[in-house]
Amino acid sequence: MPNAVEIHWAWLIPALPALGAFANATIGKKLQDRLGKGAVHGIAVGAMVLSTAVAWAYFAVMLGTPAEDRYLHQTLWPAFAAGSLRVDLAFALDPLSMMMTLVVTNIATLIHVYSIGYMAEEPSYWRFFSYMNLFVFSMLLLVMGSNFVILFFGWEGVGLCSYLLISFWYTDLDKARAGMKAFVVNRFGDFAFIIGLFALMWGLGGSWTGQKSGGLSLRDGYAASAVYAPLHDGATAAEAEAMTPREHGIAVGPTLDFRELRAEILAPETGILTHLKTTTIFGLPLVAFVCILLFGGATGKSAQIPLYVWLPDAMAGPTPVSALIHAATMVTAGVYMVARLNFLFALSPAAMTVVAAVGTLTAIFAAAIGFFQVDIKKVLAYSTVSQLGYMFMGVGVGATWAGCYHLLTHAFFKACLFLGSGSVILACHHEQDMRKMGGLKDHTPITRWTYAVATLAISGFPVAAGFFSKDEILWKTFTTENLAAPWIGPVLWFVGLVAAAGTSFYMWRSYYLTFWSGSYRGGSGHGEHAHGGEEGMHEAHAPRESPVVMTGVLLALAAGAVLASVLGLPSAWGFTPILESFLEPVTSASRDLLHFSEPGRGLELFFMLVSVGVATAGWLVAAWLYKTGENPRPAAWLAKYAGLHRVVFNKFYVDEIYAATILRAAMWVKDVAFWFDVHVIDGLVNFVGVVVRFVANVDGAIDRYVVDGLVNLTAEAVLASGRGLRKLQTGRIENYLMTALAGALAFVAINYLVH
Amino acid sequence: MLHVGLAHFLAVGALLFALGAYCVTTRKNAVGILMGVELILNAANVNFVAFGHYSWGGIHGQVFALFVIVLAAAEAAVGLAIVLTLYRHYKTIDVTRAERLEG
Numbered sequence: 001m002p003n004a005v006e007i008h009w010a011w012l013i014p015a016l017p018a019l020g021a022f023a024n025a026t027i028g029k030k031l032q033d034r035l036g037k038g039a040v041h042g043i044a045v046g047a048m049v050l051s052t053a054v055a056w057a058y059f060a061v062m063l064g065t066p067a068e069d070r071y072l073h074q075t076l077w078p079a080f081a082a083g084s085l086r087v088d089l090a091f092a093l094d095p096l097s098m099m100m101t102l103v104v105t106n107i108a109t110l111i112h113v114y115s116i117g118y119m120a121e122e123p124s125y126w127r128f129f130s131y132m133n134l135f136v137f138s139m140l141l142l143v144m145g146s147n148f149v150i151l152f153f154g155w156e157g158v159g160l161c162s163y164l165l166i167s168f169w170y171t172d173l174d175k176a177r178a179g180m181k182a183f184v185v186n187r188f189g190d191f192a193f194i195i196g197l198f199a200l201m202w203g204l205g206g207s208w209t210g211q212k213s214g215g216l217s218l219r220d221g222y223a224a225s226a227v228y229a230p231l232h233d234g235a236t237a238a239e240a241e242a243m244t245p246r247e248h249g250i251a252v253g254p255t256l257d258f259r260e261l262r263a264e265i266l267a268p269e270t271g272i273l274t275h276l277k278t279t280t281i282f283g284l285p286l287v288a289f290v291c292i293l294l295f296g297g298a299t300g301k302s303a304q305i306p307l308y309v310w311l312p313d314a315m316a317g318p319t320p321v322s323a324l325i326h327a328a329t330m331v332t333a334g335v336y337m338v339a340r341l342n343f344l345f346a347l348s349p350a351a352m353t354v355v356a357a358v359g360t361l362t363a364i365f366a367a368a369i370g371f372f373q374v375d376i377k378k379v380l381a382y383s384t385v386s387q388l389g390y391m392f393m394g395v396g397v398g399a400t401w402a403g404c405y406h407l408l409t410h411a412f413f414k415a416c417l418f419l420g421s422g423s424v425i426l427a428c429h430h431e432q433d434m435r436k437m438g439g440l441k442d443h444t445p446i447t448r449w450t451y452a453v454a455t456l457a458i459s460g461f462p463v464a465a466g467f468f469s470k471d472e473i474l475w476k477t478f479t480t481e482n483l484a485a486p487w488i489g490p491v492l493w494f495v496g497l498v499a500a501a502g503t504s505f506y507m508w509r510s511y512y513l514t515f516w517s518g519s520y521r522g523g524s525g526h527g528e529h530a531h532g533g534e535e536g537m538h539e540a541h542a543p544r545e546s547p548v549v550m551t552g553v554l555l556a557l558a559a560g561a562v563l564a565s566v567l568g569l570p571s572a573w574g575f576t577p578i579l580e581s582f583l584e585p586v587t588s589a590s591r592d593l594l595h596f597s598e599p600g601r602g603l604e605l606f607f608m609l610v611s612v613g614v615a616t617a618g619w620l621v622a623a624w625l626y627k628t629g630e631n632p633r634p635a636a637w638l639a640k641y642a643g644l645h646r647v648v649f650n651k652f653y654v655d656e657i658y659a660a661t662i663l664r665a666a667m668w669v670k671d672v673a674f675w676f677d678v679h680v681i682d683g684l685v686n687f688v689g690v691v692v693r694f695v696a697n698v699d700g701a702i703d704r705y706v707v708d709g710l711v712n713l714t715a716e717a718v719l720a721s722g723r724g725l726r727k728l729q730t731g732r733i734e735n736y737l738m739t740a741l742a743g744a745l746a747f748v749a750i751n752y753l754v755h
Numbered sequence: 756m757l758h759v760g761l762a763h764f765l766a767v768g769a770l771l772f773a774l775g776a777y778c779v780t781t782r783k784n785a786v787g788i789l790m791g792v793e794l795i796l797n798a799a800n801v802n803f804v805a806f807g808h809y810s811w812g813g814i815h816g817q818v819f820a821l822f823v824i825v826l827a828a829a830e831a832a833v834g835l836a837i838v839l840t841l842y843r844h845y846k847t848i849d850v851t852r853a854e855r856l857e858g
Contacts, residue, residue: 731854734780734788741776 003069010074010091012054014140020047021133028126037125044129045112052105062098070095070585085254092146096586100143100336103411107328108136110553114419115320117550135161139329143336148197148256158330159186166317178316185310189300196293203276203286204254262343262589277347291344291351298334304362304392308385309655315377319422322377327384327418328411335391335407342400346590352396353484359392360492367502372649375432376421379510384414386503390473393496398594399476400587401580405568406473409465412564413457416557420451423550424514427543438629439519443543446551448515450558455511457561459504460615465564471611475604481595497614504618509626517629572604764805771798785838785848796827
């Protein structure tokens with residue numbers, strides 16, 4: 001096992017945004033009131049810049065480390081221990097998480113800066129930045145966590161922040177509902193994720209009680225420093241000794257640490273690999289079961305079929321949120337997780353097939369819905385779902401680095417597109433309907449050009465990064481030999497190619513509808529949130545370019561979308577993709593398990609031509625139909641195929657189907673529960689209430705008549721005796737004397753009588 | 756011939772005491788009460804002298820009786836002074852009228 005490099009300041013990377021979030025959450029309101037918005041975004045952006053600087057510093061450290069030792073690690077403290085499980089709060093930066101950390105910190109910093117302009121009129125400015133910083137903190141935990149638990153903590157944290165930010169304008173019921181939907185849909189995925197995690201723990205012999213489970217016989221007292229343990233009951237000490245490595249110990253047993261898991265799976269002598277493959281659960285090999293469930297979690301977070309429905313609704317959030325969370329970072333968490341576990345997924349062709357097939361299906365399905373959306377953000381949302389499908393295609397067919405590369409390039413061009421759409425929306429006075437835009441190329445030149453560059457990138461022209469990543473994915477899909485059957489790869493490739501043509505079409509459609517197609521059609525909109533001040537009063541005044549904090553960020557992202565090409569120039573052109581070799585220490589885990597056919601460089605170049613061809617076709621069709629805004633065909637076709645259009649426009653009625661099935665079932669359960677609540681629980685409660693009331697009445701009566709009676713009686717008796725005795729004290733000396741004499745006489749009489 | 760013994764003296768003393776006590780308890784006139792007190796004191800004197808004669812011998816009883824007479828004189832002086840003050844204050848010597856300290 002390669003050496004890890006212990007580092008000491010990695011915690012700063014997530015801690016700084018956490019501090020920023022805390023500061024703005026506690027004193028942000030006061031700062032905003034007293035010092036203005038500058039103090040609020042000063043804290044938030046400052047935290048992000050510092051965090052980014054630390055991340056770059058560790059990137060430099062990583063580059064200075066030999067490739068096989070690129071595992072920067074920091075354990076803060078043991079988080080908890082339960083049974084045979086020990087979980088540390090630990091951060092790990094290997095090339096994959098380093099890449100993710102850099103993407104997250106850099107894109108997030110840019111989007112924070114952009115938000116200064118975009119949210120300038122927002123009264124709850126401090127709340128926005130607090131949530132944004134909190135999101136970055138959670139996302140960094142997710143990508144930097146060295147084990148499943150920290151990852152899951154971040155996983156839930158980003159879900160929470162997503163919810164908070166989608167429903168940021170919570171007074172609007174639709175937006176609050178969209179946030180709720182995102183949260184609930186994600187819970188479905190998280191449930192699968194947790195079950196997968198438990199199944200994995202069980203399979204590795206872990207349990208909460210310290211008893212061995214999962215049929216795996218391991219030595220007790222598993223510890224991180226443990227060496228190979230006797231692997232089966234019959235193993236002799238000599239066998240165990242023979243299997244003990246001389247240089248480095250490998251932990252064997254239940255672990256949630258990615259590196260330990262990888263080490264024990266990679267070494268066939270441990271028997272874990274065989275065990276995971278041969279143990280079956282519900283007829284599936286354990287590893288397939290675990291992987292499919294973990295991927296189920298990814299479908300929720302990364303918006304894949306069947307759980308993608310929340311992402312389009314999530315566009316209710318502010319546009320920077322859509323860019324940061326619902327395009328560039330959070331939604332890629334599922335892809336990151338599958339890439340991180342490439343050694344596990346590679347063990348199961350079934351799971352790989354599921355991942356690749358679901359990704360491909362999502363890619364074409366979402367692209368099809370994107371065709372006819374009229375809300376610019378909805379187009380981008382479906383485009384995101386579609387592009388995430390490509391990423392899963394990549395990691396699913398075994399091209400881990402290609403999936404990650406697409407993640408990286410997508411972060412740039414999709415953030416650029418979303419922020420561009422935000423700039424457009426601001427220019428059009430919060431109008432999101434593309435039918436009410438048009439002709440913006442003269443009003444918002446910077447937004448227009450950056451949008452065009454990003455559109456070139458996403459639709460796959462070999463001038464920007466999107467082409468290289470998407471093409472690498474498609475090529476690997478065609479040549480993969482890792483799926484359940486050999487014909488699946490080419491089929492998925494073909495579907496992916498069609499989806500690429502669709503992507504090109506709908507993206508250029510959105511470009512032309514927004515920036516070309518005649519002149520500006522819009523009036524004053526009423527999109528995301530109510531205008532502050534008098535600006536909303538002016539009907540139909542011309543759109544204007546956004547402030548420099550926004551356009552500057554757009555330029556930076558557009559530049560990134562182009563420059564990211566450098567990281568993945570294809571080997572068919574005679575380059576060695578930089579990112580592929582950078583990620584090699586991560587992907588090497590599954591290198592020996594994954595195979596790709598090699599039909600030759602000629603075919604690969606030909607496929608690239610085909611890709612460019614279909615992208616160009618999509619572009620040309622979009623330009624023909626929408627560039628001038630005068631082509632009558634779109635309207636004519638809409639009228640002719642109104643039924644089909646309606647189905648696609650209404651997103652294939654998936655939401656309605658869910659409403660009719662899952663939601664209805666849930667509602668039915670709710671009704672049953674409600675009936676049970678009203679009639680049984682309430683009955684029981686009321687019965688208990690009646691009984692208690694009766695007992696209380698009895699008790700009260702006892703109290704009133706017996707206890708109070710005694711107390712009053714005592715008081716009355718004392719009063720009465722006082723009243724009686726008062727008469728004795730007359731103040732007349734003769735009375736006292738008489739009484740004394742009578743007493744004395746009585747004593748004498750008694751004395752006399754007794755004797 | 757009736758032999759006069761201790762019992763007779765005691766009977767006289769008891770009679771005197773009873774009369775004195777009756778006088779003290781029933782009179783409203785302050786001077787009457789003081790007179791009753793004199794009777795009680797003299798009843799005691801009779802007893803002192805009688806017991807002194809019949810039981811101990813000697814003069815202890817007579818000495819005590821003399822002391823009592825002296826004290827009675829002093830008491831009468833003080834008592835009459837109080838009565839005089841009472842009279843000045845209330846214009847009466849009816850003790851039932853002197854009720855300023857009554858509770």
